[in-house]
Amino acid sequence: MTSIERTAYPRFKRLITARELHVFFTPSEEERVWAEEVTDSDEHQLALLVALKSYQRMGCFSKPYDVPDQVVEFVRRAVELPESILPVYASGRTAERYRSWVRERCGVRYDxxxxxxxxxxxxxxxxxxxxxxxxxxxxxxxxxxxxxxxxxxxxxxxxxxxxxxxxxxxxxxxxxxxRMTEEERRRLLTLPDVIGLDRKTLFNALKQNPGRATWSNFKRLKVHLEWVDGLGETGKWLQGVASSKVADFAGEAEAQDAATLKDYTEDKRVALIACLAAKARMRARDDLATMFCKRMAAKAKKAREELAEIHRQQQEIVEALIGNYRTLLQQVDKEGPAQTARARAAALTKQALDALEDLDEESTAAEVAERLDGKVSPAFLVLAEGLMVQSNGLASLLSAVEKFGGFEAQYAQIEKVCAHHGDNWEVLLHGHLKADRPVMFDLTDVIELKATSEDASVLDALAHAKAHRTPARDYIPDRDEDGKEINVSFATQNWQKVIRDRRRPGYFVRRHFEAMVFFYLAEELRTGDVAVIGSEEYADWSEQLLPWEQVEAKLPEYLVEVGLEVPPLLWTA
The missing domain is CATH 1.10.10 (Arc Repressor Mutant, subunit A)
Structure with missing residues (x-):
């Protein structure tokens, strides 16, 4: 028997508040006058008013002993009757007549x-x-x-x-x-039979989860899925059956063990096991999809953590580069050795040029010797000294760079900083997926995927990645076999930069392209933009919507219920 408390069947609450008494059980002046006119005693007047107010509140007639005393007392005081007056009827016929009056007044018919x-x-x-x-x-x-x-x-x-x-x-x-063949029924009916010395049954394997939805359990989950799929076409057996009923029947079967299940009739037993098999197939697909989504989330998290670690390490490199730059600036500052050498070289050069003033390319050696008192070498020595000083100034800069590790080391540090200067964790994801790549491709082969909208670009990209998964080349074309460009507009600008190499136009960088596809496949599974056929948690939500024809038929009634105006067009429809 169903507990009345679990239903909306009208009944008096154990405790009625003063507000509820005032709002729902206060007779109006019209009701008081009406009750006085149609009754012949105070007892009948009170009984009629209690029946009226109770019916208005409950929607049905309550037995006299079910009406709380506080309700009777409240109505009695509201119509100012003595406390000694009780709501009683002279006879059963009187009570029935009063009930008919209440129904008539409330606009309800008894049938x-x-x-x-x-x-x-x-x-x-x-x-x-x-x-x-x-x-x-x-x-x-x-x-x-x-x-x-x-x-x-x-x-x-x-x-x-x-x-x-x-x-x-x-x-x-x-x-x-x-809807089941004899062979299918026989296969299901043998599941509760004991096999082996450990007294285990395949029915228990159908009930139990083969293991946590973890990456290490993929092979076990895959074998389990293949086994439950081999039990038969549950979709055909359960065609037209509401999913809630399938869940209830499966729950009933799951609550039994192999021994108690045999207490059912054979016909009921096979149908319950069929529902349990259907739920097991859905659960297996749910587990695989959940495992994939969790794995991708974990790998993306690790890629972001790696980027954070790189940024931390880069901070040290950046600080070192800034220190190096400061040293070089000090070398070329106005009081630095490079500037001092430059000034000294300029002075020596001017001294030599002053000595050779007014001489040109046509001047003879004798003219030069005459200008320098017959000695040519002093001017050239001064000029050579100036060049040497200038060279030494440049050498101080080169020496500083060498102390920092040389030009190549400095360029390498600069490149390392530039490679991850932003939030570009996407370029690191493929490194965390190397070991998982074969399993991820296997998983997408095991489950059947479907786009829940007209945009199937992620699944198209997945198909392109699967078509080029072997041999694993560094670059794959960015067009399919028909020459149509692969649509990657679903990806962020970071991803679209990562999957391209400016040196190889018309191609994707394979490892980054695959990482991007797997990442967005997990995202669309979570958001419902991609569904797993035969799944429950990742099912196509659009298939659960009512057909538009049914919506149109129910819409006017719904708008009236919620108090909204119904457009005339809907009434005519």
């Missing part, structure tokens, strides 16, 4: 057969997708109130829900059995 028929029809329709008797009772209550029919007793609705649910479930299970 037991019609109410039971409506409730049963409603439950039968809803039982195709709901298995909880409380849910069936609640929906039936809603329809009865909408139809203006008095609600039957709770025991009547409870028994009806149990009967209807059993009948509908048996019809569904019979349909499941009818």
């Amino acid at each position: 037991g057969p019609a109410a039971r028929k409506l409730a049963e029809e409603t439950m039968r329709v809803e039982a195709a997708s709901k298995n909880n008797p409380a849910d069936l009772i609640n929906i039936a209550l809603e329809k009865l109130v909408e139809a203006g029919l008095e609600i039957p007793r709770f025991s009547t609705l409870d028994a009806m829900a149990s009967t209807v649910r059993g009948q509908v479930n048996e019809e569904i299970l019979a349909d499941i059995r009818s």
